Amino acid sequence: MNNKLIDSLLHPKESYERTQALREAINELQNNSFSSPQENVINFLRSYKTEDQVQAALVGILLHRLDRSKPPQIGVFARLFPALQMLWEPQIQKMAIEIFSGHSPKEVFYELTDMVALNEGSEEDRYYAYNVISTVDFDSVPETM
Amino acid sequence: MYRLPSQKNSDSNKEQPTTHSLAADSIRSPSAETINPLQLTPSNLFVLQRTIGNRALSRLLSQSNTQPPSSLINSNVPHSTPTSEPVQRIVIQKKYDPNKVPYKTEKSLIDRANELYEQREDMLDKGDISGIYSIGGDFEELKEIAIANGWLEAYDLLIKWGEMIPGDEEEEQEFALYDKVAELEKKLKGLKSEVSDASEEINIIMDELRSIEHIAAMNGWNHIVNYARKVGKYTPVVYGNPSGDTTNSMDADKLDEIIKNDVPDPEEAMGIIEALESQASESLKKDKDEIIDFIKSTIDENIELSTKENIKIIKSFINTYKTAQTRKFNFDKCLQMLYGVLTTGLKRRTESPEIEVTGEPFNPELPEREDYTGIHMSEIESKYDVLARKSGAPEKDGELIPGAVHEVDLAFLDGMRGIADYRVTLTEEEPVLGGGDGGGEKVYALGHTGAINFEGALSNRGGERLYGVLFPPGFMDRYGLDLRTKGISGKSAQTPVDQDFAQGYMYDDKEKTHRVEIPSTKAFAIRAEDNTPDGQAHIHFSRSNMNIHGKKMSQLEFMRLFVIGVVEFNMQGFVINIKYF
Numbered sequence: 001m002n003n004k005l006i007d008s009l010l011h012p013k014e015s016y017e018r019t020q021a022l023r024e025a026i027n028e029l030q031n032n033s034f035s036s037p038q039e040n041v042i043n044f045l046r047s048y049k050t051e052d053q054v055q056a057a058l059v060g061i062l063l064h065r066l067d068r069s070k071p072p073q074i075g076v077f078a079r080l081f082p083a084l085q086m087l088w089e090p091q092i093q094k095m096a097i098e099i100f101s102g103h104s105p106k107e108v109f110y111e112l113t114d115m116v117a118l119n120e121g122s123e124e125d126r127y128y129a130y131n132v133i134s135t136v137d138f139d140s141v142p143e144t145m
Numbered sequence: 146m147y148r149l150p151s152q153k154n155s156d157s158n159k160e161q162p163t164t165h166s167l168a169a170d171s172i173r174s175p176s177a178e179t180i181n182p183l184q185l186t187p188s189n190l191f192v193l194q195r196t197i198g199n200r201a202l203s204r205l206l207s208q209s210n211t212q213p214p215s216s217l218i219n220s221n222v223p224h225s226t227p228t229s230e231p232v233q234r235i236v237i238q239k240k241y242d243p244n245k246v247p248y249k250t251e252k253s254l255i256d257r258a259n260e261l262y263e264q265r266e267d268m269l270d271k272g273d274i275s276g277i278y279s280i281g282g283d284f285e286e287l288k289e290i291a292i293a294n295g296w297l298e299a300y301d302l303l304i305k306w307g308e309m310i311p312g313d314e315e316e317e318q319e320f321a322l323y324d325k326v327a328e329l330e331k332k333l334k335g336l337k338s339e340v341s342d343a344s345e346e347i348n349i350i351m352d353e354l355r356s357i358e359h360i361a362a363m364n365g366w367n368h369i370v371n372y373a374r375k376v377g378k379y380t381p382v383v384y385g386n387p388s389g390d391t392t393n394s395m396d397a398d399k400l401d402e403i404i405k406n407d408v409p410d411p412e413e414a415m416g417i418i419e420a421l422e423s424q425a426s427e428s429l430k431k432d433k434d435e436i437i438d439f440i441k442s443t444i445d446e447n448i449e450l451s452t453k454e455n456i457k458i459i460k461s462f463i464n465t466y467k468t469a470q471t472r473k474f475n476f477d478k479c480l481q482m483l484y485g486v487l488t489t490g491l492k493r494r495t496e497s498p499e500i501e502v503t504g505e506p507f508n509p510e511l512p513e514r515e516d517y518t519g520i521h522m523s524e525i526e527s528k529y530d531v532l533a534r535k536s537g538a539p540e541k542d543g544e545l546i547p548g549a550v551h552e553v554d555l556a557f558l559d560g561m562r563g564i565a566d567y568r569v570t571l572t573e574e575e576p577v578l579g580g581g582d583g584g585g586e587k588v589y590a591l592g593h594t595g596a597i598n599f600e601g602a603l604s605n606r607g608g609e610r611l612y613g614v615l616f617p618p619g620f621m622d623r624y625g626l627d628l629r630t631k632g633i634s635g636k637s638a639q640t641p642v643d644q645d646f647a648q649g650y651m652y653d654d655k656e657k658t659h660r661v662e663i664p665s666t667k668a669f670a671i672r673a674e675d676n677t678p679d680g681q682a683h684i685h686f687s688r689s690n691m692n693i694h695g696k697k698m699s700q701l702e703f704m705r706l707f708v709i710g711v712v713e714f715n716m717q718g719f720v721i722n723i724k725y726f
Contacts, residue, residue: 011639011655013639013640013672014586014588014639014640014672014683015585015586015640015685016585016586016588019585050585050687051686051687052585052686052687053579054585055585082579085577085579086579087546087548087549087570087577087579088539088541088546088549088568088570088579089541090541090542090544090546091541091542109468110468110472113464113465113468113482113486114482116461116465116485116486116489117465117481117482117483117484117485117486117489118481118482118485119485119489126489130457130461130486130489130490130493133460133461133464133465133486134456134457134458134460134461134464134490135457135460136464137460137464138463138464138467138468139467
């Protein structure tokens with residue numbers, strides 16, 4: 001990951017610049033699957049909190065890919081949940097659906113609610129879990145994908 | 146449609162320096178770019194014939210040297226660089242003197258065309274062709290203005306005077322459609338002044354207008370869409386991107402209603418409280434009454450749903466109750482979960498530092514509301530402060546997103562008041578709403594020229610439309626934090642985060658050597674980029690913890706509070722639609 005990309009990710013002049021950097025980081029990770037981003041970038045991805053659903057989804061995808069073969073973690077689901085309906089970002093939506101594959105959105109929603117209500121999981125994951133349960137309508141969440 | 150490179154920003158050539166605007170000083174005129182020597186290829190010949198006329202072209206060809214005059218080669222217009230002098234006031238640069246806006250009417254445009262024609266003939270008579278490129282560009286620009294305003298007589302004259310190839314098939318269809326609306330308008334007026342049993346004919350005309358509007362929408366001829374709507378006086382329709390041959394559309398008021406209703410139902414929340422109270426006797430929890438009191442008071446405080454945070458608290462409350470019910474949790478577990486979720490919601494509300502805005506509240510005198518359709522934006526900017534944006538058709542990776550509604554249409558909805566924080570996709574069922582940009586920022590240019598000249602990839606990918614949000618005059622100066630020249634290099638400083646606003650200063654460099662003060666009288670940042678030397682205002686959708694003159698609100702709510710109206714304008718800066726809120 002080059003310095004310009006890292007700078008755009010960690011110290012963007014505008015929010016849009018960070019979104020672009022996140023997209024680039026996904027491409028880079030995809031094209032160069034054996035290299036991991038630097039520690040400061042990984043730390044940033046884990047600790048970054050945003051209500052921007054596109055940025056959140058991009059971070060979720062990156063965190064999942066960094067975990068390599070592991071099944072998606074609840075924090076990844078929390079960041080990606082709004083992307084399931086993201087018609088205006090078809091690529092992100094497609095990746096979110098792939099990561100959710102085999103999981104019930106309703107069951108994930110239950111888990112996210114438990115995290116917030118019972119103070120479970122990491123602070124960052126709870127941040128995104130609250131974003132989901134405070135913006136999505138429970139009745140509109142499907143049982144299956 | 147071909148545009149000369151110099152036309153992209155052709156108006157910049159006419160600009161007069163205004164008052165002490167340092168950012169304006171840094172504008173690079175388009176003509177400051179190096180002009181490459183002219184090569185007369187067949188396609189260049191066509192372009193030249195079209196823009197400078199046959200007589201000038203034949204003179205050019207007859208010269209052994211086919212290069213343009215040396216004065217045009219490698220010419221650079223001097224420009225000054227930004228200085229570090231302090232800026233006292235935010236001045237939005239005007240392209241024209243507002244009192245002398247050119248081409249307010251078809252006649253003024255024809256006069257200008259005549260003037261140009263005479264100038265060109267005079268030049269050719271004298272054998273000096275150094276200015277014909279610029280005249281050719283001016284003709285082209287006038288023609289586009291004539292098209293945008295539906296000035297048929299002027300258009301015909303320009304084709305003739307400019308010795309241009311008459312418009313292509315698409316242009317002709319556009320004009321024919323515009324003409325048809327004008328004809329229907331006349332017919333409608335005639336019918337209304339005649340007998341009263343003309344309703345059947347009126348209905349036929351209305352159907353025709355709708356069909357014209359539909360064709361115009363498919364082709365992106367928004368001035369015709371708006372003209373047809375104006376004549377038909379029917380409820381505006383919001384269009385989504387076409388899906389195949391189908392144009393998705395829906396009544397704008399209905400969409401507005403759906404967006405406004407995208408909030409939790411207060412009655413549902415109150416019903417849950419009643420249910421909790423009635424079941425309280427079943428609970429074994431010692432502190433159940435305290436918890437229920439806490440829940441009641443929290444819901445009471447937020448039930449008005451006046452802020453985004455209120456909405457989130459109520460929605461998470463309802464969702465959690467439903468979750469517990471569906472999973473058949475007992476009363477105590479349900480109570481514990483509701484308590485946990487509400488506690489988190491309240492904590493979140495105060496998690497980001499409070500940004501307090503102080504000073505004398507702004508009570509501007511508002512200009513009279515006028516219909517500016519067909520008038521140049523510079524006229525509006527002499528009355529209002531304008532934040533403007535260029536936005537492309539909603540697409541991703543080169544494909545239009547079927548059913549996606551254009552940002553400009555969203556900005557015109559009552560619920561959005563010029564600042565669209567939703568994305569909407571029309572589907573066969575209910576529209577899909579999303580807050581894709583929910584936590585990001587929306588950046589608006591100060592003044593229409595910044596939006597027209599904006600070169601960002603997302604705004605220039607096709608289907609571009611321009612709109613401006615009207616604020617009271619002086620609003621930007623009163624609440625905007627001018628960072629246009631406050632950066633470490635004398636350029637614009639970066640965007641301050643919540644913490645910076647709250648503490649009253651920021652650093653523009655990682656080493657923290659360049660401190661920038663943020664007075665507590667300011668509520669949003671105004672930066673500058675190469676495309677927006679006059680400035681760009683940043684609205685952060687997640688900046689929710691603000692206290693403005695003693696009232697809690699988000700930055701978005703604050704901005705909307707002052708929005709007076711919204712206008713759509715074309716690439717020449719003429720208003721094609723206006724709405725006041």
